[in-house]
Amino acid sequence: MNELRPRLAVLISGRGSNLQAFIQACQGGQVSADIGVVISNRPNAGGLQTAAQAGLETLVLDHKRFPSREAFDAELARALHSAKIDLIILAGFMRILTADFVNQFQGRLVNIHPSLLPKYPGLNTHDRAIDNGDSVAGATVHYVTPDLDGGPPIVHVKCPIRPDDTGASLAARLLPMEHMIYPAAVQLHLTKRVYLAEGHAYFDGKPLPPDGIDWAALPAQDAHL
Ligand code: GAR
Numbered sequence: 001m002n003e004l005r006p007r008l009a010v011l012i013s014g015r016g017s018n019l020q021a022f023i024q025a026c027q028g029g030q031v032s033a034d035i036g037v038v039i040s041n042r043p044n045a046g047g048l049q050t051a052a053q054a055g056l057e058t059l060v061l062d063h064k065r066f067p068s069r070e071a072f073d074a075e076l077a078r079a080l081h082s083a084k085i086d087l088i089i090l091a092g093f094m095r096i097l098t099a100d101f102v103n104q105f106q107g108r109l110v111n112i113h114p115s116l117l118p119k120y121p122g123l124n125t126h127d128r129a130i131d132n133g134d135s136v137a138g139a140t141v142h143y144v145t146p147d148l149d150g151g152p153p154i155v156h157v158k159c160p161i162r163p164d165d166t167g168a169s170l171a172a173r174l175l176p177m178e179h180m181i182y183p184a185a186v187q188l189h190l191t192k193r194v195y196l197a198e199g200h201a202y203f204d205g206k207p208l209p210p211d212g213i214d215w216a217a218l219p220a221q222d223a224h225l
Contacts, residue, residue, distance in 0.1 A: 112141050135160065159177060
């Protein structure tokens with residue numbers, strides 16, 4: 001761990017494939033930061049093993065053991081402060097965070113959501129896109145605000161929907177794309193090229209459009225291709 005590098009917390013609830021992408025990106029230098037702690041709200045999250053194998057500090061905060069959402073979030077905030085975290089990465093973290101928590105970390109809290117936001121906030125995004133007859137689905141990295149999945153997008157990637165797609169097949173095809181855009185978006189934040197100010201996201205000093213940067217339009221050096 002390099003003491004001069006920013007420290008990330010990666011928050012998970014399950015498999016942790018996006019966590020794995022960050023482990024590789026931090027090791028490979030595509031993300032100039034270290035993972036200070038991996039926190040799961042589920043004791044059996046597969047990602048905890050991935051983290052331990054990589055020698056990362058892990059913490060389980062089982063939400064079922066807390067009397068309220070507020071109590072859980074207070075303990076989460078305490079853990080993040082004590083780990084001296086600069087940026088919190090929600091990577092398949094399936095808990096709604098309270099406005100108090102989000103406001104405390106605003107501008108330092110990012111999420112990846114499996115839809116082209118602002119379309120399809122919430123759950124079952126791929127099934128909803130297919131049921132609506134959409135031709136394109138995608139994923140979006142965004143700053144988190146108290147508005148669920150409503151914070152300003154940073155980067156999105158598009159994934160065409162095939163006629164025979166199911167929610168599961170679409171999710172599987174999209175996942176490797178998530179693993180590309182999430183570390184790249186975080187690196188844009190860490191290098192201060194992207195930031196949140198007064199509820200808006202900016203890229204190289206210019207306000208970002210409501211759907212963020214299109215991955216396909218991002219120069220190769222920023223996309224780490
Ligand atoms: C990812 O597909 C991510 O976009 C989604 O959960 C999956 C986590 O996979 N996140 C959400 O649905 C957030 N609302 P992973 O555990 O393998 O990274």
